[in-house]
Structures are given as C-alpha cells and as structure tokens.
Amino acid sequence: MATQPEGVPALKAEIIAVKGECSAGHGVGDRLQVGCWDTGGLCGFFYHDIFPNMNVMQFGGKYPWGSADEMTLECPDRDNAVTIRIRRV
Numbered sequence: 001m002a003t004q005p006e007g008v009p010a011l012k013a014e015i016i017a018v019k020g021e022c023s024a025g026h027g028v029g030d031r032l033q034v035g036c037w038d039t040g041g042l043c044g045f046f047y048h049d050i051f052p053n054m055n056v057m058q059f060g061g062k063y064p065w066g067s068a069d070e071m072t073l074e075c076p077d078r079d080n081a082v083t084i085r086i087r088r089v
Contacts, residue, residue, distance in 0.1 A: 003037060004035055004036075004037045004038065008035075008036075008058060008059070009058060009088045009089055010033055010035060010088075010089045011033065011034050011035045011054060011057060011058055011086050011087065011088060011089065012031070012032075012033055012034075012086070012087050012089050013031070013032045013033070013034045013040065013042070013084050013085065013086045013087075014029070014030065014031050014032075014084065014085050015027060015028055015029065015030040015031075015082055015083070015084055016028065016072070016083050016084065016085050017081075017082070017083035018080070018081070018082050018083075019079075019080060019081040019082075019083075020077075020079055020080035020081070021080055022043070022075075022077075022080055022082050023043075023077070023080065024042075024043035024045075024046070026042075026043065026046075026082050034047070034054060034086065035054060035058050036051070036054060036055055036058055042084075043075070043082075045075065045076060045077070046075040046076070046082060046084070049073075049075060049076045050073045050084070050086075053071055053073060053086075054086065057071060057086065057088055058088070068088070069087060069088045070085065070086065070087045070088070071085070071086050072084070072085045072086075073086065
C-alpha cells in the first residue's frame with residue numbers, strides 16, 4: 001500500500017449528517033483520516049465520488065466558491081445521503 005509523501009498535508013474528515021441509513025455503516029460523529037493514498041475506511045462509492053475534491057485540497061488547490069482548508073461534501077446515494085466535512089491539517 002502506498003504511503004503519503006512527506007510534506008503533503010493530511011486530511012481529517014468527520015461525518016456530520018446522515019439522511020436515512022448508510023449501507024456502509026457510516027454514522028454522525030465518525031472521524032477518519034483520508035487522502036489520495038488512503039480511503040480511511042470510507043465507502044468506496046463515496047471515496048470515488050469525492051476523490052477529485054480531495055486531490056485539489058491535498059495539493060494546495062482551492063475552488064473559488066469555498067475555503068482552501070475545508071470542504072463539505074455529500075455521498076452519491078441521494079436516498080441515504082451521508083455528509084462529510086474534510087479539513088486540511
């Protein structure tokens with residue numbers, strides 16, 4: 001398994017909302033360390049969906065509509081949406 005290169009910031013994530021019931025078992029308050037080299041135990045569908053956003057964040061990028069140090073994202077399951085907040089550490 002690949003390891004995160006030195007100097008690349010870690011990303012800390014927290015599940016902040018669940019609408020319905022997450023089939024992967026994620027719940028409000030779950031805390032994870034995620035990044036381009038580590039799913040942190042996040043559901044594969046969710047990880048795949050948010051990977052491009054994490055990639056931008058982890059390598060110092062920023063979208064014009066948000067913070068460079070924090071993003072709030074939602075999983076692709078619209079009926080059982082899990083919301084995650086990711087912070088650059």
